[in-house]
Amino acid sequence: MFKIPPHQVAGHHASNGTLGPLVDDSGRFYKPLQGDERGSAEVTFYKQFSTNTEIPDRIRRFFPVFYGTQVMKASDGFEHPHIMLQDLASSRSNPTIMDIKIGSRTFGPEASDDYIEKCLKRDRETTTLRLGFRISGLQVYVSEELGFYKPSRDLVLKSSIDDVKLLFRRFVSSNSSGSDPDYALASKVYGGPNGILAQLLELKTWFEDQTIYHFCACSLLFMFEKTMASKGETSNAQVKLIDFAHVTEGRGVIDHNFLGGLCSLIKFISEVLKDPEDHKTPGGDTLESTILVNNGH
Amino acid sequence: MFKIPPHQVAGHHASNGTLGPLVDDSGRFYKPLQGDERGSAEVTFYKQFSTNTEIPDRIRRFFPVFYGTQVMKASDGFEHPHIMLQDLASSRSNPTIMDIKIGSRTFGPEASDDYIEKCLKRDRETTTLRLGFRISGLQVYVSEELGFYKPSRDLVLKSSIDDVKLLFRRFVSSNSSGSDPDYALASKVYGGPNGILAQLLELKTWFEDQTIYHFCACSLLFMFEKTMASKGETSNAQVKLIDFAHVTEGRGVIDHNFLGGLCSLIKFISEVLKDPEDHKTPGGDTLESTILVNNGH
CATH class of the missing domain: 3.30.470.160 (Inositol polyphosphate kinase)
Structure with a gap:
């Protein structure tokens, strides 16, 4: 059901013992929280941004949709919190x-x-x-x-x-x-x-x-x-x-x-x-x- | 004839043993060249800019007029090269x-x-x-x-x-x-x-x-x-x-x-x-x- 994003061009990748993002068939992108304060900072941003009424729609469309967080078994076999986002490349073929x-x-x-x-x-x-x-x-x-x-x-x-x-x-x-x-x-x-x-x-x-x-x-x-x-x-x-x-x-x-x-x-x-x-x-x-x-x- | 600019609010000032800019009654501002490469860099800029035909007049008016360089006896008693510029505050009283x-x-x-x-x-x-x-x-x-x-x-x-x-x-x-x-x-x-x-x-x-x-x-x-x-x-x-x-x-x-x-x-x-x-x-x-x-x- 989960796979490594086929079209990621930068950032962390899942490999031997390293956490990396996953995508599923429903168009969601699962990004493992970075272990230090960066992970929580990103979650805080998405939570704050997704409910911030000061952001006009013409600007909001530039941001991935945020679906919350979820604990998932990652590529290293352990459970980790992930940010659930819109998979920006899901509707594209090449x-x-x-x-x-x-x-x-x-x-x-x-x-x-x-x-x-x-x-x-x-x-x-x-x-x-x-x-x-x-x-x-x-x-x-x-x-x-x-x-x-x-x-x-x-x-x-x-x-x-x-x-x-x-x-x-x-x-x-x-x-x-x-x-x-x-x-x-x-x-x-x-x-x-x-x-x-x-x-x-x-x-x-x-x-x-x-x-x-x-x-x-x-x-x-x-x-x-x-x-x-x-x-x-x-x-x-x-x-x-x-x-x-x-x-x-x-x-x-x-x-x-x-x-x-x-x-x-x-x-x-x-x-x-x-x-x-x-x-x-x-x-x-x-x-x-x-x-x-x-x-x- | 020369005096310390009465309305300088930042930058180097002439004082005991320190070079500083001077102004005269004709509306010119004499800035001593900084001793290192900064002095020559500033002269190079003014020379290049003042003859650069790509600068539109609506932009040129934001820059002091450049009158060349001149060797002058400075506040320390020695002769130093100075950049001659328009004294931007000369026409102002307060x-x-x-x-x-x-x-x-x-x-x-x-x-x-x-x-x-x-x-x-x-x-x-x-x-x-x-x-x-x-x-x-x-x-x-x-x-x-x-x-x-x-x-x-x-x-x-x-x-x-x-x-x-x-x-x-x-x-x-x-x-x-x-x-x-x-x-x-x-x-x-x-x-x-x-x-x-x-x-x-x-x-x-x-x-x-x-x-x-x-x-x-x-x-x-x-x-x-x-x-x-x-x-x-x-x-x-x-x-x-x-x-x-x-x-x-x-x-x-x-x-x-x-x-x-x-x-x-x-x-x-x-x-x-x-x-x-x-x-x-x-x-x-x-x-x-x-x-x-x-x-x-």
Whole structure:
């Protein structure tokens, strides 16, 4: 009945002795609570958010539906509390997905010195500090035969700014596996009234005003179905917010760290739409080598 | 002919053995180059910026006019190179001024470990990390007899978020020296088509798009003439950008650190305009004690 999510591109995975999320056939996603205060912080957020009447519907749709918590036998054989959420990929067959961690820093003001040091090191090594976001993972559907283009976590985290530009283009290409992406789906996925850019701008309007939450170390998930986009349908591109273990109260201050990163991301996506060919820059492309993963679809 | 600027509220001051800026009667401001690479970085910025045809006039007006560099005998008796700039306060008699350092961090991605550690400590101790900006200094004109309300640098840097809210209200009050500011000038100074908020929104539009410069550790200067504002004139409120020793090239990325802080500041100013009375929050007000400085005007 339960299985490992087939389309997870970042975060913890179930493996030998390690807890990881599960999905079932009814469209639910079971995320094991992280053992320390992060687990309870995420539950607290979901409980508070799901009953918060100040959240407009146009914003609530960006968040997974929360179904409560449940103790379950996990992959390690022991019983663990899990957060029950909407499985965002359940209605999709071959989703093309990108996970982008937003913010120019991934620690909050109240974090300990050790935690700040650890995060800052990672933020400086990745594009977080320079770009205001980093790509945490992605998979791009290529074809029935070839499966998905899915570079390893380490390779994705090593991305330079130019690599990120290229990945945003590869993400919307019909030939994503090659080194010369064609950007064929850019206007259908990023553009249009229901496209990813329009959804990001909707989020931006909210973030310019809301002072309820600070979404530290959260991710934006981009998702679309390539075969649908190729047929000219535009409404299948989705943006979602996930990972709320480090959400804190806004206390009258906007989440300037998330907003700044979001604006930087909006600028990058706008540039792809404006001039999809412009990704040739001096310097190496560490993502040149193509990794195809046929994960059973 | 040269004198110490009478209305400087933050930054280096000339004193025994320390270099500081000077002004003359013709409306020029002479800023000694900082000895290390910061001095040359600031000159490089001004030279590049003043000839950059990509800067629209509506944005250029936020920057001091640059007149070149000049070697001058400074307060320590030795000759030093100075940057010659427009003296922003020269046309004003009793300017009310606030200096706000923008950004949720004051170091750039290429800074050394030591420098980052130093900046991060300061950013965490002040409101920089939490608010996306910190007030570096201010003076508020009170009256001919009483002079200016001008809290000390240390007191200003110790401001809590509630203190910052109070200072934004005190800044536009006709009775700024008391603990119960009246916000009488809020709509005239912050509001209106030429007010500070409108100018900040103009800057925001540019920062959402420009990828030429990253304005690390720069300040916004708010300036207005209280007597003019009291008479109902609205056009005397000015916003300026200053301090460019840490500007770096944008290289295709927006300045998300500055933009995030700017949006946070815009939100704070909007709140004052919307509800000037709402500053009563639990917790102490470390700025309760009033410091008046009659600096010769």
